[in-house]
Amino acid sequence: MITTPESLKSHRIKLATLESVMQGRVRYSPAKSAWLIAMSLGAVVGGIATFSWVSFGIFLVSTATVLLLGHSLGSHRKLIHDSYQCPEWLEYILVYLGVQVGLAGPLGLLRQHDLRDYAQRLPECHPYLRHGRSFWADGWWQLHCELLLEHPPAVNVEARIAQNRFYQFLERTWMLQQLPPALVLYVLGGWGFVFWGVCARVTAGVVGHWLIGYFAHNRGAMRYRVVGAAVQGRNIRFTSLLTMGESWHNNHHAFPGSARLGLYSGEWDPGWWVLVMMKKLGLVWRIRLPSDLCERPELEVVEH
Template sequence: MTALPASLQSHRVRQRAETSDSIRSVSEGRVVWEPIRSLWLTSMAIGAVVGGIACFSWSGVALFVTSTALVLLLGHSVGMHRKLIHDSFACPKWLEYLLVYCGVQVGLAGPIGLVRTHDLRDYAQRLPHCHDYLAHRRGWLVDAWWQLHCELRLREPPRIEIESRIGDDGFYRFLQRTWMLQHLPWALAFFAIGGWSWVFWGLCARVTAGVFGHWLIGYFAHNHGGMHHEVRGANVQGRNVRFVSLLTMGECWHNNHHAFPGSSKLGLYPGEWDPGWWFLRGCERLGLVHDLRLPEDLPAREELHRLDPQPFPGRVHIPTALLTRTAR
C-alpha cells in the first residue's frame, strides 16, 4: 500500500478501503468522449467564430474583453479557485455566492463539479504516478481533445468527500444542476441591448476563450516554465508560466500554487503580478474580506523543497521550517 504524504491525509480525495493501492486508483482507467461537454464547447466555438464574424461590432468586442476579464478575475480565480476550492480567505456569504456565480459564467462546470475535478487532479498529481489525463502528459493535440471533449473513467476511483459548506449548500446545488442554463438570462439581456453581435461576442466568444484558455494554461503550467519549488515524490510539478499573469489573473504562477495550495496569494516573488491578489487586498481594505492566508500561515510539508535562494518579498515570509533548501 502506497504511503501518502501527510499533506494528503486531510484531502477531500480518499482512498477506498477496497482499493489496495492509492496509485492504482488514479492511474488505471480509460478516456472516453463526453458528449454533453463536447457539444457545449463546440456549439460555443461555432457561435464565436461564425457568429462573431458575421455579426462583428466593436461594441461586441468591448463586451467580450470586459466580461471575460471580469468572470476570470472575480469568478474563476478568486471565487472558484481561491475561495470555494481552497478557502484561502474569509468573506460574507453574499460575496462568496456572487464570486462563485461569476465563476459559473466562465462556462467550465458547476461549482460542485469543479471542486471534484480539481481535487481529483490535485490528489493524483501529488502521488508518484497517475493517469496521463490527470498529468497533462500527452502531446498538446491529444491533451486538448482529452481535456476539452472527454472524461476519465477510472477503474477504481477514490472517494471525494466534499464538506457540507459546499456539498449541502442549496445555492451551490442549484448552480450545479443549472450551470449551463445560467448563461441564458445573459444571452437574452445581451440580445435585447446589442442584438446578435452581443450574444456571439459576449457569450459564445467569452465561454470559448475561458474554457480553451483554462486548458491551454493548464497544459503549459504542468509541462513548461520555471520552478521555485519541488514537491518531492510527486509525479507532476507545477510550472510558472511568465508573461500571462494579467491574462490569467495570477493563475499562471502554478509552481507557487503547487508549493502552497492554500495561499490566497499566487505571485510570491518579485515581478510576479497577481491581479487576483490585488483584488483581494483591495477588498480587505474595504472590510469585505479578511483572514487572507499566506504561505507562512500554512502547515509545513516535509516533501516541499526550495530550488533557488531568491527571498520572498513584502508580507510573504516563508519560515525555514516550511522548506528544505535544495541546490540545483
C-alpha cells in the same frame, strides 16, 4: 506500494487504494464536446458575421470579469481552497461569476480540481490527470473526453458546500446560467453582443483553461519542487495578467492554500490585488498566505 504524503491525509479525496488514480480509461463525452463546439461555432461564425468594436469590448470586459472575480477569486481561491473569508452574499456572487466561465458547476469543478490535485501529488497518476500526453492529444482528452476511473474515489466535500442549496442549484443548471446574461446582451445589442459576450467568452474560458493547464504542468520556470510528485507545477510569467495570477502555478503547487499566487517581486497577480483592495474595504478577512500554512517536508527550493 504507493504511500500517502503527510500533506494529503487531510485532503477531501479518499482512495481505497492509491494505485486507483492510474487505473481508468478516457472516453469521449458527447455533452462536453457538444458544449464547446456549439460555443466555438457561435464565437467564430456568429462573431465574424456580427463583429463590431463595441461587441469586442464587451467580450474583453466580460471575460476579464468572470476570470478574475469568478474563476480565480470565487471558484478557485475561495470555494476550492477557502484561502480567505468573506460574507456569504459576496461568496455567492463570486462563485456565480465562476460558473459563467462555462467550465462546470461549482461542485463538479471542485471535485475535478481535487481529484487532479490529489493525483498529481502522488508518485504516479493517470496521464489525463497530469496533462501527460502530447499537446494535441491532451487537448482532445481535456476538451472533449472524460476520465472513467475503475475505482472512483470518495470526495468528502464539507457540508457547508455540498449541502448548500444555491450551489446545488448552480450544479444542476450551470449550462443554463448562460441564458440570463445572453438575454440582457440581446436586449442591449442584439446577436452580436450575445455571440461576443457569451459564446466567445465561454470559448476563451474553456480553451484558455486547458492551455494554461497544459503548459503549467509541462513548460515554464520552477522555484519549488514537490519531491515524489507525479508532476510539477510551472510558472508561466507572460500570461500572469491574462490568467489573473493563476499562471503562477509552481507557487500554487508549493502553497495550494495561499490566497496569494504571485509571491515574489515582479510576479503580477491581479487576483491578489483585488483581495487587498477588498480587505481595505472590510469585505474579506483571514487571508491565508504561505506563512500561515503547515510545513510540507516534501517541498524543496530549486533553481528557476
